[in-house]
Amino acid sequence: MSFLEITRATLAKDIRLEWRSKDAINAMLFFALLVVVIFSFAFDPTAEESRRIAGGLIWVAFLFAAVVALNQTWARELRNQVLDAYRVSPAPANPLFLAKAFGNFIFVSVLEAVMTPLFVAFYKLRVLGPAWELIPIALLGTWALVINGTFFAAISLRTRSREIMLPLLLFPISIPALLGMVNATTAVLTGEESARFWIALLMAYDVVFTTASLLMFELVLEAE
């Protein structure tokens, strides 16, 4: 079977499993809701202020919700050690990685889609800049979190205290991406500056780390 076919089959399998068990999604949605509510208590700014800080708040909240989701990436493959069944098969490693990354992308996007309206409501946000730019920012930003998150989740499979290793590895590496998402969003919300540079930075980040992940995932998968 071809590379894409295996990716598709693996993604379809993951979605089917999630649909049947609903292990992660319910807990995750509730977690995301909690994050938004707690943030709304912790920061109670005026409309002008909120526009300046909303970019930071939203992405930090997304980051936390995403880490919880990313930690679940490989959980299903560890139960009954199914990952070994993939590893003994002749299928290449990258389709598995891409399927997991796409799965996480869908998953985190759903979380964001639920959290964003809540943020808008709580902080009475109104966009002053070109609002359409928020779409590429969200897509690129989410992919940036997800690509490295999926990769480092695979790395933390091979460590003790797995759940804590993921943020430990992911956060420092994600700093430029986070700067990009936050500043781009703030630029659009306030309409004072152009978000162009930050969007370009996010693109560069995505390209660099998608390439690196695809080049090195097999090494990680086989590292036993």
Add this chain to the structure above:
Amino acid sequence: MKSMNYLYAAYIATWVIHGTYLMILARQYSRVRKEMESLRK
């Protein structure tokens, strides 16, 4: 002359950091040596 205090603070801090690292290395050395001896038995 207060600026001199900052200067000294920075230099001392540098040497404290290197000194601490050296101490950590020395401690690990003695531990490894002990483990080697216990393995030889």
Add this chain to the structure above:
Amino acid sequence: MAEIQLNDYAVTADGVVKQFGRFAALRGVTAHFAAGKLYVILGDNGAGKSTLLRTIAGLAQPTRGTISVLGTTSIKNLRAQIGYMAHPSLLYDEMSGIENLRYFAGLYGVPEARCREAIEAVNLDPDLERLVGQYSQGMRQRMSLARAILNDPKLLLLDEPFSNVDFRSAHEMAALLAKIRDRRETLFVVTHQPGLLQSIADEFVYMEAGKITDRSSKLRTTEQ
């Protein structure tokens, strides 16, 4: 006497050491295993049986030494010819048997019809809609075996296939293994119940503390 050709060996291990940080699992395994035979590997817990099997399967790479399977050391390229069954089921609990096998058949690129054959070979009903998570232990082990033989492997590695399996299922599985061996395929079976395989095994391999200590064509009487 005819010269022994390298190709006659299914597996050759040369000074294989496997170390996980502060723990070692194998400490110098050197052995040759002829093709077309059924080997039963015996030993206490922690003797290195499972690690040896995982190394042969290409799941774990030796820290030192080399292992060659079917005449090559790059086990990765041989995966289509290896079958591996572990102590955990290596199946997704939230999917039915046929759904599981269909996914794995895709990874091997074998036709879907093969899934039904494999399930029938282990005396299960391919149309059973029950999820694997609701199977009895005996059924799950048999389905797990079906997954391992999906690709008609030349080399079949089984780790504790009979644990927690009822007597009748275990005998059926043993009979199936005998049939596979009679097709000139090579089998390695790690088990604590060698009695089940006494009549069909070609050789018993004894392991102790990460080494092979003895090999004999007859089961030691104390083990029966």
Add this chain to the structure above:
Amino acid sequence: MKRGFTLLALVTALLLSFALYEALIAAPTEQTMGNVQRIFYYHVPSAWTAFVLFLINFVSSIVYLIRRNPKADILALVSAEVGVVFCTVVIVTGPIWARPVWGIWWAPGDIRLTTTLVLWLIYISYLVLRRFSTSGRTPVIAAVVAIFGALDVPLVYFSIWFFRTQHPSPVIGGGGSLDPRMARVLLINWAAFMCLAWLLSWTRYELEVAKRQVEEAQALESLLEGSR
């Protein structure tokens, strides 16, 4: 080898003392900042040394992945660890400099200091990963993470560089040319710190070799004990 080590230690000690004298006494006092500027002679060479060490980490990680030579892996580990030590010096002395000169401890928009901080975080997480790994192939995983970390560096640099254009803040030593006498002292200090880094790395290297021998012996022993 032992003689080489002693020689290096001697040279390092001499160079460091000479560099200290040059930095505190021989170098001219800077006009606007006064004596505080002398922190520069420790701060900047430490940063350069740390960068060199991280570069060594990056190169040896790649070499390890290609050659699978355990020496390259040990070198990667050692350079990251010693690099973190020098990085710590940079991060501690930076604010001590910033406080009297700018009146603030930390300027988030300062490229060099902030990039160094991010580097520090990345390599700390690299070292933590190595310690927490349960894999039988820790060196491979570590090398992969090291390469990811190194790829991040230019992105970090550019993101902070652009961040600064929006949030202006003072820059250490940027622009303007350096008094040649000051440059000389700076280079002497750098040479001294490079020697120190070499010495520390050498020590750590030997320690790691010994540690691995012990670990392997212990691993085999634990297996034998388990079978009894």
